[in-house]
Amino acid sequence: MTTDTVDRLLSELTLAEKVRLTHGATDTEGTATGFVPGIERLDIPPVRFSDGPLGVRTDDPATAFPAATALASSFDPELARELGRALGREALGRDQDVLLGPGLNLVRVPHCGRNFEYYSEDPVVTGRFAAGVVDGVESTGVVATPKHFVANNQETARASVSAEVDERVLRELYLPGFRDAVDAGAGAVMSSYNRVNGTYMSQHERLLTEVLKDEWGFDGVVMSDWFGTESVVGTASAGLDLQMPGISAEELFESMGAPGEEADGADREDGDAPPEDPTEGFDYADGMPDPTTGGLYREELADAVEAGEVPESRLDDMVRRLLTQLDRHGLLDGSRESADTEGAVDTPEHRGLAEGVAVRGTVLLDNDGVLPLADDADVAVVGPNVDEAILGGGGSSEVTPATETSPVEGIEARAEGAVSVARGHPRVEDISLFDAFEPDDGDEGEEGPDPSVDDAVAAAADADVALVFVRDQATEAADRESLALPGEQDELIEAVAAENDRTVVVANTSGPFEAPWREDVAAVVAGWYPGQAHGAAAAAVLYGDSDPGGRLPVTFAPAEAYPTADERRYPGVDGEAHYDEGLLVGYRHFDATDAEPTYPFGHGHSYATFEYRDAEAIDDATVELTVENTGDRRGREVVQAYVDSPAAPDDLDRPPRELGGFASLALDPGESSRIAVALDERAFGRYDADEGWTVDAGEHTVSLGRSSRDLRLDVPIER
Ligand code: BGC
Numbered sequence: 273m274t275t276d277t278v279d280r281l282l283s284e285l286t287l288a289e290k291v292r293l294t295h296g297a298t299d300t301e302g303t304a305t306g307f308v309p310g311i312e313r314l315d316i317p318p319v320r321f322s323d324g325p326l327g328v329r330t331d332d333p334a335t336a337f338p339a340a341t342a343l344a345s346s347f348d349p350e351l352a353r354e355l356g357r358a359l360g361r362e363a364l365g366r367d368q369d370v371l372l373g374p375g376l377n378l379v380r381v382p383h384c385g386r387n388f389e390y391y392s393e394d395p396v397v398t399g400r401f402a403a404g405v406v407d408g409v410e411s412t413g414v415v416a417t418p419k420h421f422v423a424n425n426q427e428t429a430r431a432s433v434s435a436e437v438d439e440r441v442l443r444e445l446y447l448p449g450f451r452d453a454v455d456a457g458a459g460a461v462m463s464s465y466n467r468v469n470g471t472y473m474s475q476h477e478r479l480l481t482e483v484l485k486d487e488w489g490f491d492g493v494v495m496s497d498w499f500g501t502e503s504v505v506g507t508a509s510a511g512l513d514l515q516m517p518g519i520s521a522e523e524l525f526e527s528m529g530a531p532g533e534e535a536d537g538a539d540r541e542d543g544d545a546p547p548e549d550p551t552e553g554f555d556y557a558d559g560m561p562d563p564t565t566g567g568l569y570r571e572e573l574a575d576a577v578e579a580g581e582v583p584e585s586r587l588d589d590m591v592r593r594l595l596t597q598l599d600r601h602g603l604l605d606g607s608r609e610s611a612d613t614e615g616a617v618d619t620p621e622h623r624g625l626a627e628g629v630a631v632r633g634t635v636l637l638d639n640d641g642v643l644p645l646a647d648d649a650d651v652a653v654v655g656p657n658v659d660e661a662i663l664g665g666g667g668s669s670e671v672t673p674a675t676e677t678s679p680v681e682g683i684e685a686r687a688e689g690a691v692s693v694a695r696g697h698p699r700v701e702d703i704s705l706f707d708a709f710e711p712d713d714g715d716e717g718e719e720g721p722d723p724s725v726d727d728a729v730a731a732a733a734d735a736d737v738a739l740v741f742v743r744d745q746a747t748e749a750a751d752r753e754s755l756a757l758p759g760e761q762d763e764l765i766e767a768v769a770a771e772n773d774r775t776v777v778v779a780n781t782s783g784p785f786e787a788p789w790r791e792d793v794a795a796v797v798a799g800w801y802p803g804q805a806h807g808a809a810a811a812a813v814l815y816g817d818s819d820p821g822g823r824l825p826v827t828f829a830p831a832e833a834y835p836t837a838d839e840r841r842y843p844g845v846d847g848e849a850h851y852d853e854g855l856l857v858g859y860r861h862f863d864a865t866d867a868e869p870t871y872p873f874g875h876g877h878s879y880a881t882f883e884y885r886d887a888e889a890i891d892d893a894t895v896e897l898t899v900e901n902t903g904d905r906r907g908r909e910v911v912q913a914y915v916d917s918p919a920a921p922d923d924l925d926r927p928p929r930e931l932g933g934f935a936s937l938a939l940d941p942g943e944s945s946r947i948a949v950a951l952d953e954r955a956f957g958r959y960d961a962d963e964g965w966t967v968d969a970g971e972h973t974v975s976l977g978r979s980s981r982d983l984r985l986d987v988p989i990e991r
Contacts, residue, residue: 291574293311302527306517319603323668324371324375336661345823348632348936353405359414366617367615373417374402376402378395384426385427385782386427393857394859396932397934417458418458421484422473426751430559432466436470447483458490460495464500475507481510498517503568634822635797642774645814650735652739654738657741658678658693660676662806665748667747669748678806685807696767700761725760728740729767729770732768738776740764740793766789773794777793790870797814797820820876827873829869873931874910880909881901881907885897886898895987898944900943900944911976913932916928931980
């Protein structure tokens with residue numbers, strides 16, 4: 273296949289057929305999140321699009337991988353590549369052609385309801401993980417769709433809020449991850465719901481066409497987010513290529529199966545009332561787009577082309593982009609089917625990867641020596657949800673696995689001492705944007721009387737160690753109200769810790785949480801949303817079968833300590849969120865203001881200890897050092913390199929240090945190794961509105977350390 277094929281098809285397509293390739297339609301099989309019917313007479317196949325970043329979402333089970341934040345905590349992009357390959361294979365196994373992921377918005381707001389779908393507050397970490405996942409997905413012949421382009425950093429008012437952000441900040445923080453994803457070969461990009469500097473992203477010509485397509489050379493498809501197409505002429509002219517879902521909300525829910533129905537609605541009897549307004553009872557004005565805009569590209573785009581309001585060349589470009597991707601992915605000549613990669617869902621390999629990522633992403637925040645647990649310790653397993661795996665947050669990333677391991681199951685399978693279980697707190701329910709469409713059927717009450725704190729305290733009193741599993745609640749389309757744990761989980765922890773001074777807290781959250789009990793417990797673990805292997809992964813780390821490999825890709829601090837505590841910045845006033853903290857997001861802010869985070873960016877203990885020595889620059893973008901495991905267990909270290917650049921004379925906004933690169937390695941006790949850390953060019957530079965990326969001449973200091981606040985060696989690099 274060559275571009276000749278695409279040219280030939282373009283010349284044979286009628287105007288109506290071209291328009292049919294610019295928007296979604298009802299999926300004939302009811303499996304996909306999005307569907308573009310092919311053109312049978314020209315052998316253009318139908319295309320199926322499926323969410324999402326944590327696993328493949330259809331009606332059938334798929335591997336429920338850990339949250340993206342857990343993946344990023346591994347600081348190992350190779351793992352991202354493996355995960356991408358697994359996601360691609362699972363998509364193929366479910367007959368899907370396009371994966372709606374990865375999600376890679378920067379974690380600007382610690383409360384953001386979708387942080388668990390994203391990687392980091394840092395653009396270099398974000399870019400390396402996004403690129404890894406994209407590369408892996410694309411290697412299977414499935415199209416990856418980095419999303420949501422761009423500055424969709426909060427769910428509150430996501431469909432209307434305007435991110436007021438200056439060019440330099442966009443270029444240095446919010447755009448680089450997308451650039452890296454595009455450079456890694458992404459075949460599609462999803463535009464976001466929000467506005468940027470007043471203009472809806474679906475019709476943001478400068479960002480969609482001038483930056484993404486012209487400047488970065490992206491030749492793939494820009495698709496809208498679902499019901500996120502603001503106009504016809506405006507979006508088509510600005511560079512939007514594909515309107516999704518292309519149908520109304522009612523049609524979409526009907527095709528995917530409304531509650532209690534088969535996918536084709538077959539079991540609804542004639543004469544039944546149509547499904548109720550799915551948005552009723554939900555404040556969609558705040559978190560949801562307008563569901564009536566689904567079908568704007570149907571007749572209206574054809575009319576606009578015929579009236580000359582959208583040039584036919586633009587329509588051709590839209591279609592060419594889609595066909596080029598189908599061609600590249602072997603969908604036009606069927607060569608994808610004969611490629612090396614075969615589809616496969618829920619394989620032993622994918623189950624192992626789900627567990628492996630959860631282990632490698634687990635961050636040991638504090639440990640007074642209680643961990644790892646002795647094999648024969650008597651253990652009390654406490655917490656509202658210890659009998660279920662925490663799969664993820666609510667919304668389009670939800671995945672239903674074929675199998676899962678709860679914390680109780682994981683610990684019971686591993687422990688050699690006695691295990692007692694006491695939940696100690698009513699279940700903390702999952703919340704989901706889908707509840708707005710399919711209200712809870714009220715199964716509360718089936719659980720019997722609320723568990724009591726006293727039972728948890730009694731269990732802790734009899735045990736050598738108390739493991740308290742706590743969680744937050746997060747969903748797409750809403751932000752977390754607080755960084756505190758919901759309900760009375762803090763009180764539960766305090767009560768257990770008062771009884772047993774070997775209390776370990778494992779928090780399963782979408783992002784940073786507040787830990788007012790930090791000084792009163794013996795260890796704190798951030799387990800994020802670990803997915804289907806929750807219990808097995810937790811047991812592996814708690815018992816020391818695996819070293820906690822994770823480091824924080826986001827800063828942990830009390831809510832009021834983040835720059836977004838100012839309501840002008842978040843959630844914004846009068847429809848505008850002012851990004852006037854500029855570059856000082858995450859650790860850049862804490863470093864610049866000398867504020868003490870609870871747990872700094874990059875932090876995380878190993879069960880081993882490490883010494884760094886003999887650092888040197890081997891060229892002007894690579895440093896090398898020796899790392900030695902000075903502990904008595906095998907452990908994994910993540911070396912981080914932060915760059916402090918000579919500030920330009922008038923550059924008062926520059927953060928003190930910016931992560932330039934990182935590298936991880938596992939070492940046996942006493943073993944040492946040389947390791948190279950490659951530095952991202954952007955960490956040396958700054959974006960100048962007139963000059964573009966500029967590196968200031970002079971000495972750049974590269975600090976090597978275990979976290980943004982534990983820097984051990986400096987290496988100068990002259991530029
Ligand atoms: C989300 C996207 C998702 C799409 C399709 C939207 O609500 O923002 O991330 O891919 O729905 O489910």
